[in-house]
Amino acid sequence: MNYDVIIIGAGPGGIFSAYELIKQNAGLRVAVFEAGHALSKRKCPIDGDKIKTCINCKSCSIMSGFGGAGAFSDGKYNITNDFGGTLHEYIGKEQALSLMRYVDEINVAHGGQGTRLYSTAGTALKKECIQHDLHLLDASVRHLGTDINYVVLENIFNALKDKVDFFFDTPVDTVVRLEKGYEIHCGNDAHTCDKCIISVGRSGSKWMERICGELAIPTSSNRVDLGVRVELPAEVFSRLTDELYESKIVYCTKAFGDKVRTFCMNPKGSVINENTNGIITVNGHSYEDPAKQTQNTNFALLVSMHLSEPFKDSNGYGESIARLSNMLGGGVIVQRFGDLVRGRRSTPNRLKEAFITPTLQATPGDLSLVLPKRILDDIIEMIRALDKVAPGTANDDTLLYGVEVKFYNMEVKVNADLETCYDGLYVIGDGSGITHSLSHASASGVHVARRIAAQY
Ligand SMILES: Cc1cc2nc3c(=O)[nH]c(=O)nc-3n(C[C@H](O)[C@H](O)[C@H](O)COP(=O)(O)OP(=O)(O)OC[C@H]3O[C@@H](n4cnc5c(N)ncnc54)[C@H](O)[C@@H]3O)c2cc1C
Numbered sequence: 001m002n003y004d005v006i007i008i009g010a011g012p013g014g015i016f017s018a019y020e021l022i023k024q025n026a027g028l029r030v031a032v033f034e035a036g037h038a039l040s041k042r043k044c045p046i047d048g049d050k051i052k053t054c055i056n057c058k059s060c061s062i063m064s065g066f067g068g069a070g071a072f073s074d075g076k077y078n079i080t081n082d083f084g085g086t087l088h089e090y091i092g093k094e095q096a097l098s099l100m101r102y103v104d105e106i107n108v109a110h111g112g113q114g115t116r117l118y119s120t121a122g123t124a125l126k127k128e129c130i131q132h133d134l135h136l137l138d139a140s141v142r143h144l145g146t147d148i149n150y151v152v153l154e155n156i157f158n159a160l161k162d163k164v165d166f167f168f169d170t171p172v173d174t175v176v177r178l179e180k181g182y183e184i185h186c187g188n189d190a191h192t193c194d195k196c197i198i199s200v201g202r203s204g205s206k207w208m209e210r211i212c213g214e215l216a217i218p219t220s221s222n223r224v225d226l227g228v229r230v231e232l233p234a235e236v237f238s239r240l241t242d243e244l245y246e247s248k249i250v251y252c253t254k255a256f257g258d259k260v261r262t263f264c265m266n267p268k269g270s271v272i273n274e275n276t277n278g279i280i281t282v283n284g285h286s287y288e289d290p291a292k293q294t295q296n297t298n299f300a301l302l303v304s305m306h307l308s309e310p311f312k313d314s315n316g317y318g319e320s321i322a323r324l325s326n327m328l329g330g331g332v333i334v335q336r337f338g339d340l341v342r343g344r345r346s347t348p349n350r351l352k353e354a355f356i357t358p359t360l361q362a363t364p365g366d367l368s369l370v371l372p373k374r375i376l377d378d379i380i381e382m383i384r385a386l387d388k389v390a391p392g393t394a395n396d397d398t399l400l401y402g403v404e405v406k407f408y409n410m411e412v413k414v415n416a417d418l419e420t421c422y423d424g425l426y427v428i429g430d431g432s433g434i435t436h437s438l439s440h441a442s443a444s445g446v447h448v449a450r451r452i453a454a455q456y
Contacts, residue, residue, distance in 0.1 A: 003029045003165075005452060006184055006193035008172045010034035011068020012438050013199035013429025015156060016103060016445030022163045024453030030164045031193070033186060035171035035204075036064025039153055042071060046273065052361050053273065053280070053331050059169070060275045063203040066168065067153040069430070070438045074266055074285040075149030076246055077104055077439040080139035083248055083261075084437030087444055090416050099443035104142050110155040115288065117142050118245040125240060125389070129249060132388040137248040145288025175211055177422060195424040195452050199445065200431040205315070205409045206277060208431050212412060217420050221410035221433070224318035226375055227260070227302035228367065229282045230383070231399040233356060234268050234297045236392035241267035241297060253381045256374055260382040263300040263406070268293035271360035271401055273332060279322045280331045282360070282401045294359050300404045303378045318405040325370045325403050329363035332403075333370065337383060338396025340367060340376075354397040367402045409433040417451045418444060426452075 005021055007014045010032050021030050036042065042061040045051045063069045079100040081088040088096040108115070119140045120126060129136040144152060160166075167186070175196060176183040182196040200208055212219050240247045246265040253260060269286025284298040307314045325333050335346040336354060345366035351358065368376055379400075387394035411433035412420065418434070419426050426448045428434075429441035 002191045003031045003193040004456065005030045005195045005197060006182070006191060007032045007197045007199060008175075008184065009068065009199040009201060009204060009429070009431065010066045010166070011199060011201045011429060011441065012070050013201070013431070013435070013441040013445040014068070014197070016442040017197050017199065017428065017449045018160055018164050019106065019156060020446045020449030021453055022160065024450060025456055026163065028453070028456060031167065031191065032164055033167045033170050033172050033184065034064070034066060035059060036066070036168070037061065038166070038168045039066040039071065039150070039157055041065070042067070044072070048361065054275050056275065056278060060203070062272070062274060063276070066157055066166070068201050069203065071150065071153060072146055072285065073149065073438065074146060074264070074269065075144030075438070077107065077142040077144065078139045078246070078437060079104060079141070079439055080137070082137040082139060085435035085440035087435055087440045090414070090418060090434065091447055095447070096443060099446050100439045102446060103439055103442040107142065107144065107152050110159070111151040112142065112144050112148060115142060115144050115148055116245070118243075120244055120247070123243060125243060125247070129389055132385060133251065134385055134389060135250045137250065139248065141246050143245050143288065146285050147287050147289050147292065175215070175425075177215065182425060195426070197426045197428060197448055198431060199429040199441070202276060202407055202409060202430050204431050205407065208409060208412070208427070215422070218413040219410040221312060221408070222308070222314055223304060223306055223408045224314040225302040225304050225406035225408070226318055226321060226371065227300055227404050228379055228400040228402045229271055229284055229298055229300050229404045231271055231296050231298040231356070231358065231401065232393060232395070234295055237267065237297045237390050240390060241265065249386070251382050251385050253378045255377055255381060258303055258374070258378045260301055260303050260378050263302050265297070265299040267297045268295070269298055270294055271298050271358070273360065276407060279319055280326050281322050282332045282404045296356065296359055298359070301379050301382055302404065302406060303375045315407045318407055321370065321372070322403050322405050328369060329365045332360065332362040332401050333365035333367055334358060334360070334362035334399055334401050335365060335367045336396055337394060337398040337400060340400060341380060343368070356397045356399060358399055360401060362401055367400060370402055406436070408436065418448050
């Protein structure tokens, strides 16, 4: 065997697998294969000046490379079992929380010291939310910020680079089962290993689907979250964001009984484009450094769609809606809330006259031509409910960017060790469909690394 362990993907799942393997047993021969660039070479060409929108780079620097999809993210590590994945269903609630705390300690030790850990425990806001039928979920959140998150990744890479073989710009084509171990193929090269950890994240979802098909690993899929990214003056949400930084609030709509939730809150942040398999959707982030902050706060409002038999392709459904917005707007569409409820499109003039400056250059348009009525009604109802705890949320000038889609990878069948039906083949992180966040993906990496290290 070339290696004891090969890790496919250098996102948080893959990085924390490598970190913990070496920590547990410095003699292990570990290699990481990553489709994207090394951290220092990751640069999204959108500069807001010469290049204003996504140009579909061969390897998207936002989604791929050392640090994975999380590298330029807001670096919010939520320590909770209430959202961010269902890792606890596999490894137990206590173990999941303990691993997330361990990941936090490593981040703090590698540059995150001085960043703040927020908590919903004992907050009066919880009571106020529930009085308006809004449900604030419990969590502690470490906010690293995009800038410190980068420093932490840089430090972890420096700690690993002499102990682990990193192969960047090297997408793995296939994984082949050997009599003992696995062989991975990258272009004309092949490498063998005893154990293989697959951690390909959301950008690797199609690849993961193919590999599961080729190796006959059972999977299931039925969920996609659809919605918009809301942007408003930071003052409107400051009561929530000053105390909690990120608040995950769930609301059940009166009209349809659908659950709508806030997601990925970025106080004084920026709205950004996201490219998943060539489809442009919207996301957001913010910096810890006050000099890089904006006047606006953004967050997503998402409606979970659980599609039932006979329809199975929930991601395909989400993709079609995102494509529709790309078709009408040439990318992401932005609309004022006031225009949406009056049934008219936003125009460049209406946006210019608004009392808010958008942080993303998107096409003014009409989201009602893109999102299904049910989802749009859910979002309007949620905005009006949020207006009761954060007055101003339902102002005419509140901006809605569409569409935001959370694609969920199909769930790969694994056991409590996150091992597939084949000995030594593990699937972790967002690529497994089990995790959907930095902390859960990282924790899944530590969990698997400890299971593997115990075998040597
Ligand atoms: C803009 C943005 C902001 C976000 N903000 C937050 C946040 O604040 N908090 C939070 O909890 N989550 C956030 N997320 C989600 C978070 O980034 C992911 O949940 C997390 O990165 C998942 O980690 P992962 O290791 O499973 O996968 P990823 O981070 O997606 O990493 C997978 C890696 O595998 C590589 N890969 C894919 N296929 C192959 C292949 N065939 N061969 C080799 N390599 C391959 C990819 O290039 C990628 O680098 C954000 C995501 C985005 C895009």
